[in-house]
Amino acid sequence: MGDDSIRLLGKEDIPAVHDLWRAAGLPFFEKGRDAVQVMAREMDHPGTFLAGIEDGNHLAAVVLGTDDGRKAWINRLAVRPSHRGRGLARKLIHFCEKQFAERGIGIISALIEEDNAPSLSLFLDESYELHRDIHYLRKKVNGPEW
Numbered sequence: 001m002g003d004d005s006i007r008l009l010g011k012e013d014i015p016a017v018h019d020l021w022r023a024a025g026l027p028f029f030e031k032g033r034d035a036v037q038v039m040a041r042e043m044d045h046p047g048t049f050l051a052g053i054e055d056g057n058h059l060a061a062v063v064l065g066t067d068d069g070r071k072a073w074i075n076r077l078a079v080r081p082s083h084r085g086r087g088l089a090r091k092l093i094h095f096c097e098k099q100f101a102e103r104g105i106g107i108i109s110a111l112i113e114e115d116n117a118p119s120l121s122l123f124l125d126e127s128y129e130l131h132r133d134i135h136y137l138r139k140k141v142n143g144p145e146w
Contacts, residue, residue, distance in 0.1 A: 004088065006095045009050040009062070011040040017050060020059045024078040032145020047072075047103075051095055053088050055080075061088035065096045072100040074110040077119070089119075093126055111136065 009017065014036045021028045028034040042048050047067040052059045060083040064076040074096045079088050100108055110128065112119045124130060 004053055004060075004086075004091060006051050006053055006091065009052045011036075011043055013050065013052065013059070014039050016059050017052070017062050020052075020062050020080055021076070021078055023080050025081075026076065026078045028076075029145040032143065049099065051092060051099075053091065055083065061092055063092040063096060065099055067100060067103060067105050070105065071107045071109060072096070072103075072105040074108060077110075089122055090126065093122070 017039075018028065018030060018034070018036075021034075032038070039050075043050065045066075047069065049065045050062065051065065052062040054060060059080070061079040062076070063074060063078075066073045066075060074093060077089055077092060097108060108128075110119075110123055112123065120130070
């Protein structure tokens with residue numbers, strides 16, 4: 001594999017991101033909140049970035065970083081199955097942390113689904129704190145695909 005260098009991705013990379021998410025088994029809503037046009041609009045926000053690591057012509061790993069000016073989120077971190085175990089997810093976490101630090105963001109968070117033990121282990125290993133006393137609530141205002 002190449003040099004594992006990370007690059008910021010553009011709107012034109014969104015279909016490749018979808019391909020990687022599909023390959024990695026990451027659920028996403030291609031006709032809702034993850035639609036190309038929705039993600040492209042989200043990327044116009046100055047607090048949002050997509051970053052990826054490529055292997056030849058394919059994305060090997062990707063992450064979506066967002067912040068609201070006071071708190072940041074590491075979202076949608078995925079590694080192609082054929083590239084797992086090489087430290088790419090950890091490398092993307094460190095990249096996000098650097099991006100957020102440069103923006104002056106002091107809190108970085110991640111939401112991990114209960115059955116995703118490898119991701120939970122990775123973030124705990126990177127000194128993220130598990131808060132079992134926080135309840136995640138959401139309200140879908142645009143239908144099931146959001």
